[in-house]
Amino acid sequence: MIIDIQQAGWERSDKHVLNNINWQVRPNEHWCLLGLNGSGKTTLLNMINGYIWPTSGQISVLGKKFGEYDLRELRKSIGWVSTSLQQKLYGSEKALSIVLSGKFATIGLYDQINDEDRDKALSLLTNLGCAYLAERTYDTMSQGERQRVLIARALMAEPKLLILDEPCTGLDVFAREQLLSMIHKVAANGPTIIYVTHHVEEILPCFTHTMLIKQGEVFSAGATQDVLTSERMSRFFDVPVEIERRDGRNWLFVKESESLWNSN
Numbered sequence: 001m002i003i004d005i006q007q008a009g010w011e012r013s014d015k016h017v018l019n020n021i022n023w024q025v026r027p028n029e030h031w032c033l034l035g036l037n038g039s040g041k042t043t044l045l046n047m048i049n050g051y052i053w054p055t056s057g058q059i060s061v062l063g064k065k066f067g068e069y070d071l072r073e074l075r076k077s078i079g080w081v082s083t084s085l086q087q088k089l090y091g092s093e094k095a096l097s098i099v100l101s102g103k104f105a106t107i108g109l110y111d112q113i114n115d116e117d118r119d120k121a122l123s124l125l126t127n128l129g130c131a132y133l134a135e136r137t138y139d140t141m142s143q144g145e146r147q148r149v150l151i152a153r154a155l156m157a158e159p160k161l162l163i164l165d166e167p168c169t170g171l172d173v174f175a176r177e178q179l180l181s182m183i184h185k186v187a188a189n190g191p192t193i194i195y196v197t198h199h200v201e202e203i204l205p206c207f208t209h210t211m212l213i214k215q216g217e218v219f220s221a222g223a224t225q226d227v228l229t230s231e232r233m234s235r236f237f238d239v240p241v242e243i244e245r246r247d248g249r250n251w252l253f254v255k256e257s258e259s260l261w262n263s264n
Contacts (some may be wrong), residue, residue, distance in 0.1 A: 001026060001063065002161060002192045003048060008057030010043055018216045021057070025209075030193045032203045033223065035213040036237075042195050045165060048194075049078060061072065062160055076105060079154030079191070083167035086146060091139030095130070095149045096121055098138060102156030124152040128182055133248050146177035148182065155190065161185070163194045168202055180204055200228065205248035212236050224250075 003025035004179075008074045010018040019039050025031055046052045048061055050071030059066045064074050088107050089098060097109045099121040104111045125131045130148045133141060141149065147167050154162055164183065168176045182200060187193050187206035195207060203210060203224060210222040210228060218226050218234055228250050230243045239254040 001060065002029070003194075004058075005047075005060045008047065008054040008059055010047060011055045012053060017218055018047070018054075019067060021220060023218065025192065027192070027195070029209050030187050030207045032194070032210045033194060033196045033208040033213060034200065034210060035196065036198050039198075039213045039215040041213060043216075044166070044194065045080075045082075045163060045194075048163070049056070049080060066213060076157060077160045079151075079157065079159035079162040080165070081147065081150045081163070081167055083169060085150060089138055091137065093138050094110040094134055094185065095125065095133040095141070097125060098149055099152045099156055103154035105157065105173055121152070122155060124155055125149070128152050128186075129178075142175065143170045144179055147171070147179055151182070151186065155186070159191050161194065162191045163196070165196045167195075168196070168197070168199070170235050176202075200243070200250050200252040202226065202234070203250055 001024060003023060005021050005023040008018065008021040010014060012198060021044065033041055034046070043052070047054055047059060050061075051068065053066070064076055083259070093109075094195060096118070100113050101107065101109045101119055102116060103113075104144060122131065122134060125134055125148075130145060130146045132167070133145055133149060138146065138149070151162075151164070151167070167183070168179060171179060182202050183193070183195070184206050187204070193207075195202070195204075195205070207224055210224045212232075213226060214218040214236060220232060228243050230241060232242055233252065234240050242255055243252045244253065246252045
């Protein structure tokens with residue numbers, strides 16, 4: 001089992017941020033975690049990575065049960081790409097160094113590297129279509145380029161689990177589609193992916209399963225085609241919506257949009 005969460009919850013100041021979370025991710029599954037802002041997605045990710053401890057329930061990640069294994073070692077098998085990580089990187093650092101630092105899970109490159117490490121980092125940049133960035137500094141890259149470099153960094157340590165936390169934030173539609181295409185390729189031969197978003201159209205065909213999280217609880221979880229129905233998503237968003245499938249992708253339309261515009 002890649003992830004096994006049983007009746008997990010997390011409280012802060014007597015408030016249930018997460019409540020009774022049950023979630024199992026099996027090998028050869030790629031999951032999308034979908035929820036609006038404030039639904040508890042980031043808190044759940046922090047729990048999976050062992051940065052916060054559940055106040056109730058049990059968690060196992062990559063077969064390691066929390067409380068019985070050194071979570072610092074566990075994190076070496078988890079790649080995590082997030083906005084918070086972007087903010088910690090040094091603007092003057094070159095892309096190749098950033099990717100190499102992924103081997104050691106450090107911000108900045110302080111450890112000795114060898115030719116094999118360098119070749120591997122260059123290969124990752126090449127596979128992700130951004131070898132041209134190798135000698136570019138982080139502060140000269142576009143948002144889409146930065147995300148590609150961070151994914152290469154996450155893959156440097158050959159993780160068994162890759163978590164992409166809203167990687168398309170801040171991208172225009174063209175950069176978003178380029179990044180999604182690259183993620184689709186990574187999913188074909190890479191680690192298990194947990195993709196976090198609040199945009200239905202970002203759920204690629206490679207994401208076999210989807211979990212909807214609402215107000216800190218699992219609203220629905222299962223095969224993507226079973227979860228993403230117009231009826232279920234209307235209940236999830238508390239607004240009538242229609243899900244339309246085109247070329248393996250799902251697109252959401254708000255049925256009330258016309259009347260809302262007319263009323264204003």
